[in-house]
Amino acid sequence: MSDGTLYIGQKRYSSWSLRGWLAVRLAGLDVEEMMIPFVRPGPTPAIATLSPNGLVPYLEHQGAKVWESLAICDYCAEFEPALWPADRIARAHARSISAEMHAGYRDLRMAMWMNLGRDFSPHGRTPGALANIARIEALWADTRARFGAGGPFLFGAQFTAADAMFAPVVARFLGWGPELTAESKAYCDAVRAHPLVAEWYDGAAAEPDSMLVEDYETLK
Ligand SMILES: N[C@@H](CCC(=O)N[C@@H](CS)C(=O)NCC(=O)O)C(=O)O
Structure with a gap:
């Protein structure tokens, strides 16, 4: 039970x-x-x-x-x-970037929806989505520079709630292929390689065709 x-x-x-x-x-x-x-x-x-x-x-x-x-x-x-960083200042930053993710990036979410079974590159590059991507890349770079030493994730070796909040952004980037810095790409690769993220992708691949939704399979 x-x-x-x-x-x-x-x-x-x-x-x-x-x-x-x-x-x-x-x-x-x-x-x-x-x-x-x-x-x-x-x-x-x-x-x-x-x-x-x-x-x-x-x-x-x-x-x-x-x-x-x-x-x-x-x-x-x-x-x-440990879902949040132990250090108070790092934790404040983690909560802030997670809240920003939770509240924002609507243009990115609309233009580059998550579909783990499709490669939609090079589409979805609306001005709003590109502006969101620029902000996310700056935020990732700043977070990694300040808190990421010692590991590939936003706060270093530990995959935190902040990484969980950004994992679907990573999936969108992998599926739509916008231009990214080498540092952003390395972060995306690390998130994609996390065992739980890999397990989620495997689960997605195992879903039956009857669960496909036409709206999310075709470009608008
Ligand atoms: N702000 C909410 C957003 C949740 C949300 O938008 N969920 C979508 C799916 S990803 C949903 O349940 N949609 C209902 C539907 O499409 O019928 C959260 O953080 O959980």
Whole structure:
């Protein structure tokens, strides 16, 4: 008997689910994974009626109900404090960049949606998406320069909640191939090689064709 359920969308498409799933797995919570495939046009009725904000990821764990990926990261950090950097100043930075991710980059998200099974390069380079990418690259470079010594992730050797929050951005970059600095590419490669990220990609590849969503398979 597990301690609860993590509700997610298709691994191929659900960028926010990836964040919540990584946090839950990094914290080692013993929860069932329940996938509710998106239907289009949305919202997906089974998700809309289940989760308080009508969205996934949504976590039920030991009586707690947690929605919004950043809140799931914080909840998971109660069980695995290393999800955030131990140092106060690094932790403040990690929370700030994670909150910025959570609240922003809408142009990037609209122009370069996550589809782990497609190579959409060289499309999606709208002015807004490129502006978001420039900001993300600057933020990654600054974070790595200040806190990343000793490992390939944003805060060094430890894959933190901040890396979980940016993992879907990495997936978008790998799928749409925008021009990136060598440093950004190295960070993307490190995230893609993380065993949990690799496990998510494997799960996406194993999803049946019946879960494909035409809207996310074709360029607009
Ligand atoms: N801010 C939310 C965003 C969650 C979100 O937008 N989830 C999308 C999927 S990635 C969703 O559930 N969509 C419902 C639908 O498409 O029917 C979070 O951080 O969890």
